[in-house]
Amino acid sequence: MSDDDDFKALFFAECAELLTDLQDHLGTLSDGDGDAETVNAAFRAVHSVKGGAAAFGFNDLTGFAHEFETVMDRCRSGALSITPDLCLTLMRSGDVMELLVESARDGTKPTDPLIERVLSELSDWLEEGGSTARKAAAPAPDMEEPAIPTDDREVTITIAPLEDFFSSGQDIRRIVKAARDFGPTDVTCKGTVPPPDDGPLTACGLVWTLTITTNAPPSKLEEFVSFYELTADVTLDDEAPAPPDPVEELEPPALHEPEQEAAAPKAAEASSRAVQKSLRVELSRIDRLVNLVGEIVITQAALAQEIADIEARLDMEIPHSMEEMARQTRDLQESVMAIRAQPIKSVFSRMPRIVRDLADKLGKDVRLSLSGEGTEVDTTVIEELAEPLTHMLRNSMDHGIEPPDIRTAAGKPAEGTIELSAEHRGERVLIRLSDDGRGVDRERVLAKAIEKGLVSPDDQLQPEEIDQLIFHPGFSTAAVLSDVSGRGVGMDVVKKKIQSLGGRCTLQSTPGEGTVFLITLPLTLAVLDGMTIRVNDDRYILPLSTVVEALRVRDCKIETLPDGGQILARREGYIRLISVRNALDIPNTGTDQPEDMAIVIDTETEGHVALLVDELIGQRQVVLKSIEANFKQIDGVSGATILGDGRVALILDVSALAGLNRQRSAQRPVLTPVSQELEHVA
Amino acid sequence: MKDHSSAAAEGEAMTSQYISFLVGDRFYGVDIMRVREIKQWTPTTGLPNQPPYTRGVLNLRGTIVPVHDLRARFGGPVTEATDTHVIVIVRIGEQIVGVLVDAVSDILTVASGDILPVPSSMSDVDSKSLSGLVNTETGMVALLDLEGLFRTDISTAA
Numbered sequence: 010m011s012d013d014d015d016f017k018a019l020f021f022a023e024c025a026e027l028l029t030d031l032q033d034h035l036g037t038l039s040d041g042d043g044d045a046e047t048v049n050a051a052f053r054a055v056h057s058v059k060g061g062a063a064a065f066g067f068n069d070l071t072g073f074a075h076e077f078e079t080v081m082d083r084c085r086s087g088a089l090s091i092t093p094d095l096c097l098t099l100m101r102s103g104d105v106m107e108l109l110v111e112s113a114r115d116g117t118k119p120t121d122p123l124i125e126r127v128l129s130e131l132s133d134w135l136e137e138g139g140s141t142a143r144k145a146a147a148p149a150p151d152m153e154e155p156a157i158p159t160d161d162r163e164v165t166i167t168i169a170p171l172e173d174f175f176s177s178g179q180d181i182r183r184i185v186k187a188a189r190d191f192g193p194t195d196v197t198c199k200g201t202v203p204p205p206d207d208g209p210l211t212a213c214g215l216v217w218t219l220t221i222t223t224n225a226p227p228s229k230l231e232e233f234v235s236f237y238e239l240t241a242d243v244t245l246d247d248e249a250p251a252p253p254d255p256v257e258e259l260e261p262p263a264l265h266e267p268e269q270e271a272a273a274p275k276a277a278e279a280s281s282r283a284v285q286k287s288l289r290v291e292l293s294r295i296d297r298l299v300n301l302v303g304e305i306v307i308t309q310a311a312l313a314q315e316i317a318d319i320e321a322r323l324d325m326e327i328p329h330s331m332e333e334m335a336r337q338t339r340d341l342q343e344s345v346m347a348i349r350a351q352p353i354k355s356v357f358s359r360m361p362r363i364v365r366d367l368a369d370k371l372g373k374d375v376r377l378s379l380s381g382e383g384t385e386v387d388t389t390v391i392e393e394l395a396e397p398l399t400h401m402l403r404n405s406m407d408h409g410i411e412p413p414d415i416r417t418a419a420g421k422p423a424e425g426t427i428e429l430s431a432e433h434r435g436e437r438v439l440i441r442l443s444d445d446g447r448g449v450d451r452e453r454v455l456a457k458a459i460e461k462g463l464v465s466p467d468d469q470l471q472p473e474e475i476d477q478l479i480f481h482p483g484f485s486t487a488a489v490l491s492d493v494s495g496r497g498v499g500m501d502v503v504k505k506k507i508q509s510l511g512g513r514c515t516l517q518s519t520p521g522e523g524t525v526f527l528i529t530l531p532l533t534l535a536v537l538d539g540m541t542i543r544v545n546d547d548r549y550i551l552p553l554s555t556v557v558e559a560l561r562v563r564d565c566k567i568e569t570l571p572d573g574g575q576i577l578a579r580r581e582g583y584i585r586l587i588s589v590r591n592a593l594d595i596p597n598t599g600t601d602q603p604e605d606m607a608i609v610i611d612t613e614t615e616g617h618v619a620l621l622v623d624e625l626i627g628q629r630q631v632v633l634k635s636i637e638a639n640f641k642q643i644d645g646v647s648g649a650t651i652l653g654d655g656r657v658a659l660i661l662d663v664s665a666l667a668g669l670n671r672q673r674s675a676q677r678p679v680l681t682p683v684s685q686e687l688e689h690v691a
Numbered sequence: 692m693k694d695h696s697s698a699a700a701e702g703e704a705m706t707s708q709y710i711s712f713l714v715g716d717r718f719y720g721v722d723i724m725r726v727r728e729i730k731q732w733t734p735t736t737g738l739p740n741q742p743p744y745t746r747g748v749l750n751l752r753g754t755i756v757p758v759h760d761l762r763a764r765f766g767g768p769v770t771e772a773t774d775t776h777v778i779v780i781v782r783i784g785e786q787i788v789g790v791l792v793d794a795v796s797d798i799l800t801v802a803s804g805d806i807l808p809v810p811s812s813m814s815d816v817d818s819k820s821l822s823g824l825v826n827t828e829t830g831m832v833a834l835l836d837l838e839g840l841f842r843t844d845i846s847t848a849a
Contacts, residue, residue, distance in 0.1 A: 304753045547736060593739035636738075636748060639786045640757040643738055651750045657736040669740075 016180070020061045022289065024110045027054040029358045032103050036361070039096035048091075051099075052081040053239065058106065060236035064183055067113040070106070073124070075232075076131045077102045089134060098130045104362045161192065161224045165246040166234060169216040174240040181217055184237065191230065192223035292388065295348050302338075302345045303536075303632035303651075309338045310653035346387070346533055353431045353438070354382035356395045360402055360429060367406045374413050374424040375406060381431040386438050387533035393510050394440075394530070397503040401442050401526055402427065404500060409446030409524050419521065421445065437512075437554070438532055443525040449518040451475045458484065476518045480504045508664075511537075511552065511647075537633055539650070539660065541626040542608065544589050545598045549622075550631055550650055550660040557609040557617060559625050565607060577607060577619045584609065585667065588621040592666045593645060615667040633660070645669050709799045709825075711832050712779060712792040714762050718832040719792070720799060720825065725781045725837065729795055732776040743769050746791060751780065758789035764820075764840060783837045799832065801825050806834065 034051035037043045059074035080099070083089040105127045112119040168184065188194045200215040223230070227247050234245045313331055320327055357379050364377040386394075410416075410425035417423050427444045451472055458464045458478045470478075478484060479500045507514040512530035531537065531554070539550035566578040567586060575586040588604060590597060597603055604621040611617055631650035634657075636643060647662035709720035710729075735747030735758050744763035748755050758778055763769045770776065770791055778789040806823035822836040 300753050595737070595739070634753070634755045636755050636757075639755060639788060640738075640748070643740070645739055649736075649748060649755045651753065651755075655750050656734075657748050657750050657755055659736065659738070 016183075017065060020065060021110065021114050023061065024058050027058050028103060028107050028110065029355070030054050031106070032100065032358060032361065035096065035100045035103055038091055039093065039100065043091065045085075048081070048085050052078065052085055055081055055106070056235075057239060058110070060239065062113065063233075063236050064179075064187065065113075067109075069119055070109040070113050073102075073105060073109055073128065076128060076135075077106065080131050080134050083135070089137070095134060098127065098134060100361070100365065101127045102131060104365060107362065161222050162247075164191075164221045164223055164230055166219040166221065166230075167216055167242075167244045167246075168219070168237060169242040171241050179237065179240050185217075185219065187233065188219050188221055191221050191225045191233070193221070195220040290348075292349075295345075298345050299349065299632075302342045306338055306342055306632065307651050307653060307655070309334060311655065314653055342536070346536065347385075349388050349533065350385040351388050351391050352382060353384045353386050353391060353394075353440075356391050356398060357382045357429060357431070359395060360398065363399055363402055364406065364427065367403065371406060372412060373406065373410050375410055375427060376424050377427050377429065379429050384431040384433060384438060385532075386431075386530065390438075390510055390530055390533070393506065397506040397514075397528075398429075398440070398442070400500075400503050402429070405442065405444040405446065405524065405526075408450075409444040409448075411447050433532070434529065437529045440528040440530065441525060442528075443523060445523040448520040448522060448524050449476045449479065449516070451520070454478050473517075476516050479516070480514070511554075537631055537650075537660070538628065539631045540608070540628055541658070542589075542606070542620075542622040543624040543626055544593075544622055545595060547595075548626060548652060548656075548658045549589070550658050551608065551610065551620070551663065552647075552660070553628060555610050555612065555663060557611050560607045560609065560619070562605055562607050562621065579609075579617075585615070585618045586621060587618055587663075587667055589661070589666065590621070592669045610663045612664040612667060615664055618663065618667050620661075620663065620666070631658075631660070705803045706800050707803065709801055709832070709834060710779070711796045711799050711827075712777070713794045713796050714765070714792050715767070718796060718827075718830060719761065720801075720832045720834045721779065721781060721790075721837065722834075723798065725783075727780040727782055727787060730778050730780065730789075731774060732772045732778060732791065734772075746772075749778075749789065751787065751789075754787065756780065756787050756789050758791055759841060760791045762791075762793075781837055783841055788837075788841060797829075799825065799827060809833075 031051055031054040034043070034047050034054070037047050038051070055074055055078045059071055059078060062070040062074060077099075080089065080102075084091060084095070089095060101123070105121075105124050108121050108124065109119050166188070168181070170179070170181075185194060185196055197218045197220075198215055199218070221230075230245060230247055234243050237243050313335060316327055316331055360379070361377055364375055367373075368375045405427055410427070411419070411421075413423040416425065425445060427442070430441045432439050455464070455470065455475050455478070458475075458481070459466050461484065463478065463481050463484065464470065480503075481499075481501060484499050484501065504514045507528055507530070510530055512528055515527045516524060517527070518524040537550070538553040540553050540556050542549050542551060560577075568576050568578065568583070570576060575588075576583040577586045586607065589595075590604065603623055606622050606625050607619040608622060608625065609617055609619050634649045634651065636646065636649050636659075645662055645666045646659045647665075648660045649657050650660060652658050708723040710723050710726050711718050711720045713719075730751075733749060735749045737747040738745060738757070741747075744760045746758045746760050746769075748757050750756075760770050770793070772791060776791060776793060777795055778791050779795070780787060780789050782788075806825055809821045809824060820836055820840040821833050822839075823834045825832045825834060
């Protein structure tokens with residue numbers, strides 16, 4: 010049974026890929042860029058899902074896929090011309106397929122009303138197409154199936170697996186099992202397996218012949234056979250007394266063609282598909298590789314250090330194999346990290362469906378345009394990104410884009426536009442979500458914030474500061490919590506999530522013109538560019554992306570506030586000074602020059618702060634390691650890494666450190682300096 | 692090695708093996724199946740704002756592993772660790788944890804009937820952290836309940 014479960018898991022993984030491809034192709038069609046091959050590709054995707062679904066007995070999915078496929082087939086044959094309306098139906102059908110795959114996976118009965126609606130749309134198209142083509146063409150077998158039982162007859166099916174047969178999860182045993190549902194089945198197998206030195210064993214040299222004694226209608230058998238057509242040469246010899254079905258004229262089955270001849274075009278098709286073939290590897294295996302490479306990097310660094318010591322002692326130079334190795338190790342690490350990278354498309358491609366769903370629910374007209382889907386980001390980042398992105402999109406749909414009539418009144422096109430794009434910016438990826446809606450309703454946001462006690466009515470807030478309030482925990486502008494964006498979670502959750510990924514999230518809004526959300530994320534969660542610092546004898550890492558500058562404390566002007574909090578004077582004003590030693594409660598073990606350096610950090614929650622450290626050691630790339638895996642989350646620390654000497658160094662979470670520091674001081678330091686009460690320290 | 696659950700049912704016929712180690716002059720034991728390895732003390736990296744018995748973390752072949760000082764856990768002073776001290780690496784649930792002790796002593800084969808219950812009058816920290824007592828020729832060995840000893844760490848995990 011677990012064998013079957015494995016196959017099921019494989020099937021669902023494939024479904025996800027196929028359906029993504031499908032939506033891509035449909036998207037191309039609806040943009041008017043599609044050609045016959047696009048239609049074919051879309052058809053094949055639906056067909057493959059149907060084949061797998063039938064093998065596992067997911068009847069709802071199979072039934073719907075069949076309808077869908079029939080309409081696609083009409084497009085393929087030219088009986089239906091591709092119009093925007095048809096594209097919409099096809100895209101919705103793709104959505105329904107996703108729904109049905111989900112419910113098949115969860116073992117629930119699909120109930121979404123969308124399914125019925127789309128089904129009826131599909132059959133409308135069939136009827137429309139049927140007025141030009143023949144109505145009887147490609148009927149759904151369930152409707153056509155005659156109630157009159159015919160006599161038992163012998164049907165012969167031969168199956169000659171093609172290259173893809175086994176790799177696509179087909180199993181001859183399962184086919185036989187399924188065939189036995191039609192009636193008693195005899196199986197014979199002919200052919201020889203080529204000797205192993207005859208090149209790689211791709212196609213299997215065996216041909217199975219199934220002889221079924223059945224009274225099933227021919228169409229049922231054809232349907233059965235058609236599931237395997239893509240991965241095997243299948244022939245059906247049915248001596249059915251029924252009149253030949255005209256449908257077959259459209260798509261003649263390869264009746265007893267000699268295998269060599271049939272293999273030629275199929276092989277060509279297979280090789281054209283092989284170009285984009287990918288290998289599915291368990292993430293845990295890659296992670297093991299990543300860890301190993303991480304260790305090699307560390308060992309290499311340690312080795313380099315030791316060799317440098319030897320060189321210095323013996324006053325000799327060891328040939329630059331070491332440098333060579335350093336380069337190779339770095340390359341190796343990059344290549345391994347690249348395995349984990351995935352185009353951001355896998356999360357972007359879920360968004361059009363959300364937009365379509367919401368546009369319906371909200372009665373808004375919205376066009377989503379995606380760009381930069383090919384931008385590659387680490388798998389973990391991608392997985393974690395789906396949720397905040399969905400939420401932001403919902404927010405834009407719900408609060409940003411206005412209903413069509415209001416838009417027209419404001420002189421905008423009735424159809425709203427949301428743009429979602431991704432691009433690389435150095436070591437980070439920049440995701441931009443913009444809408445051309447009404448922008449943040451500052452008056453309402455401010456009123457709400459005052460009502461909730463987030464700000465005082467006397468506060469003079471800049472417009473930008475008001476915009477940022479929507480990220481405040483517990484803030485939600487929707488007066489009535491709709492099931493669209495107000496599920497009790499607000500934009501603060503989005504921001505938290507992005508931050509937990511080491512990213513930043515900002516917003517720019519222009520009233521009446523729209524809102525832009527900007528997210529920047531690290532490309533990977535596995536390595537980090539870090540700044541190494543020292544406090545006592547311990548080294549710590551600060552994420553380099555947050556470091557603004559490093560200053561010598563003796564060159565700075567530091568003031569102490571009445572409550573003991575310290576501030577540092579900078580060009581643009583005073584910033585808080587945080588002693589890492591105090592925040593982490595580390596006793597001073599008598600370092601010569603304690604807290605000699607101040608490192609200015611840009612934090613998400615606290616703005617700029619300066620960290621007091623004993624020494625700044627330098628920059629290095631570090632491999633991120635989890636402390637939580639074997640212990641627990643620790644305040645002020647976001648993770649750990651292993652240094653060249655094998656010691657563990659903690660990676661500091663500056664926002665949390667600032668919070669810790671505040672807890673320690675009796676009172677929150679006031680940021681505006683009160684000059685009379687200041688005393689100079691430095 | 693026999694299965695534990697059936698060991699209880701079948702009484703004295705079933706035996707388990709324990710690794711015993713020394714902290715001061717007291718012997719403690721841990722089920723040998725829980726022990727991953729025993730390694731010499733190496734300096735750890737301290738973690739901020741932890742109880743004194745948490746000595747920090749170390750690098751165990753690329754994995755970050757916390758190290759707890761058993762002496763300090765039982766209310767004693769923090770161990771002045773030297774090269775002769777050892778860290779017993781054990782598995783607690785899904786986590787790998789190091790326990791700092793003075794020295795490893797022996798491997799004990801104990802019949803399940805010979806494991807005596809911990810008297811309830813013992814102090815709170817002891818009764819939650821011991822799963823049983825065994826008398827041996829060299830003296831009493833207290834079997835550690837690893838979950839009980841270090842459970843707080845797991846439950847507060849965010």
